[in-house]
Amino acid sequence: MSGPRKIDIYALTWRLPIILWQLVFFIGPVLFMVAISFFVVKNYRMTEAFEFVNWQRMLTRGFFWDSYWYTLFIASLSATIAMLVAFPAAWALAFRASDNLRRWAVFLLIIPFFTSYLVRTFSWYVILAESGVLNAMLGYIGLGPFRMLNSHFGTIIGYLTLTLPLAVILQTVTMANVDKTLIEAARNLGCKPFATIWRIVLPLSKTGFIVAALFCFILAFGDFVAPFYLGGSQEPTLPILILDTTKSGQQWPRAAVVAIMMMVTLFTVAFTAIALAYRKPKGSKG
Amino acid sequence: MTGRWLNIALAVYVGLIFTFVFAPIIFSLIFSFNSQRFPTIPLGEFSTEWYVKIFNDPDVWTAVRNSLIVSSSTAVLATVLGFCTAYTDFRYNFRFKGPYLALILLPPTIPLIIMALAMLAWLSRIGMSGQLWSIILAHSVMTAPFAMAIIRLRLHQMDPDLEAAAWNLGGNEWQAMRHVIVPFCAPAIVSALCLTAAVSFDEFAVAWFVSGLNKTVPIVILEIVQGNIDPTVNAIGTFVFLTSMSLVILAQLLFISRQIKSHS
Numbered sequence: 057m058s059g060p061r062k063i064d065i066y067a068l069t070w071r072l073p074i075i076l077w078q079l080v081f082f083i084g085p086v087l088f089m090v091a092i093s094f095f096v097v098k099n100y101r102m103t104e105a106f107e108f109v110n111w112q113r114m115l116t117r118g119f120f121w122d123s124y125w126y127t128l129f130i131a132s133l134s135a136t137i138a139m140l141v142a143f144p145a146a147w148a149l150a151f152r153a154s155d156n157l158r159r160w161a162v163f164l165l166i167i168p169f170f171t172s173y174l175v176r177t178f179s180w181y182v183i184l185a186e187s188g189v190l191n192a193m194l195g196y197i198g199l200g201p202f203r204m205l206n207s208h209f210g211t212i213i214g215y216l217t218l219t220l221p222l223a224v225i226l227q228t229v230t231m232a233n234v235d236k237t238l239i240e241a242a243r244n245l246g247c248k249p250f251a252t253i254w255r256i257v258l259p260l261s262k263t264g265f266i267v268a269a270l271f272c273f274i275l276a277f278g279d280f281v282a283p284f285y286l287g288g289s290q291e292p293t294l295p296i297l298i299l300d301t302t303k304s305g306q307q308w309p310r311a312a313v314v315a316i317m318m319m320v321t322l323f324t325v326a327f328t329a330i331a332l333a334y335r336k337p338k339g340s341k342g
Numbered sequence: 343m344t345g346r347w348l349n350i351a352l353a354v355y356v357g358l359i360f361t362f363v364f365a366p367i368i369f370s371l372i373f374s375f376n377s378q379r380f381p382t383i384p385l386g387e388f389s390t391e392w393y394v395k396i397f398n399d400p401d402v403w404t405a406v407r408n409s410l411i412v413s414s415s416t417a418v419l420a421t422v423l424g425f426c427t428a429y430t431d432f433r434y435n436f437r438f439k440g441p442y443l444a445l446i447l448l449p450p451t452i453p454l455i456i457m458a459l460a461m462l463a464w465l466s467r468i469g470m471s472g473q474l475w476s477i478i479l480a481h482s483v484m485t486a487p488f489a490m491a492i493i494r495l496r497l498h499q500m501d502p503d504l505e506a507a508a509w510n511l512g513g514n515e516w517q518a519m520r521h522v523i524v525p526f527c528a529p530a531i532v533s534a535l536c537l538t539a540a541v542s543f544d545e546f547a548v549a550w551f552v553s554g555l556n557k558t559v560p561i562v563i564l565e566i567v568q569g570n571i572d573p574t575v576n577a578i579g580t581f582v583f584l585t586s587m588s589l590v591i592l593a594q595l596l597f598i599s600r601q602i603k604s605h606s
Contacts, residue, residue: 066515067434070426071442074486077423078445081483085464089456092463145359148352163594164360170540170586171367174563175579179366182373182381182571189369192383221363278453280547285567295455302551308463315456322453 093312100306110309114317120297124317127277127293130208134215135272138223139265141216146227147253150234162228165221176217177281184210184286206288214282219272226271230264231257266333270326277322294318367583374576381573392577402562402578409543409558412477417539419482424489424534429523431490432497433505447487457484458551465552472554480552481542488541489534496530497523529596536593540586 096105114120149158168176183189184204191201204210234257242252258265276282280295289296294314301311373381377389396402427446431439449457461480465471470479504526508518524531546560553561559582566572 067430070430071434071436074423074427074430074446075442077486078483081461081464081479082445082449084468085457085460086452088464088467089460141359144352145356148356152349152352161356161360165363167587167590168363168367170544170590171583172544172546172560172563172579172586174546174560174567175370175575175582176366178563178567178575178579179370179373183365183369185380185382187380187382189381189383216362217366220359224359274451274453278455280455295453298455298459302459302462308459311459312463315459318453318456322451326451 089312095309114313131276134212134276138219138272142223149228150231168221211283211287214286215276226268230261234260263333270329370576370579374580392574405557405559405562413539413543415478416481416542417535420485420538421489421534423486427490428493454547458548462551474556476552477549480548485538492534493530533593533596536589540589
């Protein structure tokens with residue numbers, strides 16, 4: 057019975073725009089970036105080629121791997137710190153605050169995402185400087201001055217500016233959705249508060265927590281502002297490496313190598329995390 | 343009694359977290375009215391010097407104009423793309439729907455610096471880099487997912503029979519779209535316009551790479567920050583903050599508050 061299928065113009069009108077648009081302006085750029093990692097630069101001009109010279113150059117250099125492991129380390133560290141620092145606050149907002157208060161807290165924590173990250177970083181720069189606000193305050197109680205800029209500390213403060221609000225929001229929302237009767241039941245059966253957190257709340261919020269940690273990691277891993285302005289880029293992270301190679305050296309192919317290594321790493325981390333997040337707990341069927 | 347102390351300790355802790363999150367925003371606001379070149383405590387005198395300075399800087403005005411063009415065009419493009427995709431997801435099931443949705447939802451997970459490099463290389467290749475609209479193209483890809491998410495949430499609240507009812511009453515698909523779907527989504531559409539504009543207005547990495555000599559406001563901030571300590575950044579930052587916040591609050595009033603109402 058099925059005759060020649062009529063082309064449904066109405067359906068295509070809504071379906072096609074994004075396909076075409078993303079093919080040209082999203083898939084195109086990403087694939088082209090992979091392609092240029094095999095191009096060569098001659099006399100400051102990029103020429104089409106298929107050579108592995110950029111890959112070889114970058115992956116056999118110590119400075120690339122130093123930067124790679126450092127970025128992986130500092131991004132993981134800051135994601136861990138963000139998750140740990142956020143937890144007590146999120147717990148309080150999820151279990152001790154009224155619904156109304158919690159809604160306000162989450163709304164307030166969304167505000168930073170719409171304020172310029174650059175301006176906030178600059179503000180930290182002034183606060184943390186040798187003669188800045190924080191050292192002046194500490195000076196009144198006879199401490200310091202401490203050197204807080206151009207250090208790992210500065211970098212991590214910058215990352216936390218980006219990730220902490222997100223960590224608190226995601227943890228709060230996740231824990232607020234935990235069935236309160238289960239917590240009551242645990243308490244009635246004599247479970248101590250910390251044991252309740254460890255054995256009831258955390259296992260039930262596993263997925264949300266892993267997703268939150270993953271987001272914190274991705275944001276820190278890809279950010280060039282914090283390590284550049286607050287960390288002093290003494291140990292350049294991968295994003296700084298991309299920035300330097302692209303902007304000053306005109307070495308787009310080498311920057312592309314770094315970018316591809318970053319994307320491969322991010323996808324690996326993301327897939328592992330998501331597999332962990334949705335893994336069925338031990339002993340359950342299915 | 344321990345419960346009470348615990349509550350107090352937790353309240354203080356939450357207060358500290360909020361202090362950390364809002365300290366840079368509030369200090370930036372304070373410093374923008376502070377006369378010191380290198381702000382510290384105790385504060386200098388109240389001064390509007392930095393505002394006067396940016397007000398008289400023609401580069402800042404050009405950047406503001408560029409930013410307004412970029413963010414409003416991005417908002418329109420991203421919202422149209424987001425609407426089409428949200429409607430397709432709402433109405434149709436088809437093969438490869440997973441990859442189709444991934445295609446639009448993936449861009450925000452890619453670090454800005456990588457997006458910036460990829461866009462720069464590709465747009466130069468096809469002869470489209472270094473223009474104001476290069477930024478618009480890149481930003482539309484990055485912000486369309488947000489528009490799609492907001493409009494999709496709104497469509498989720500719609501009774502699917504509503505569209506069918508319009509067809510039964512003799513309307514064709516296009517008329518049903520115009521008289522049923524679009525009016526129903528109107529608040530979400532406006533709110534998507536506001537949010538995508540706000541995101542685009544703030545974005546600096548990709549804009550900086552692909553814009554060539556055309557500067558938007560975040561690029562001007564980036565360039566000032568790269569130089570010396572210059573408190574004009576705080577004045578510009580306060581202006582940017584007010585713009586983005588107005589857009590976000592508008593979006594909130596139009597959409598998110600309705601969302602809560604319709605749920606309760």
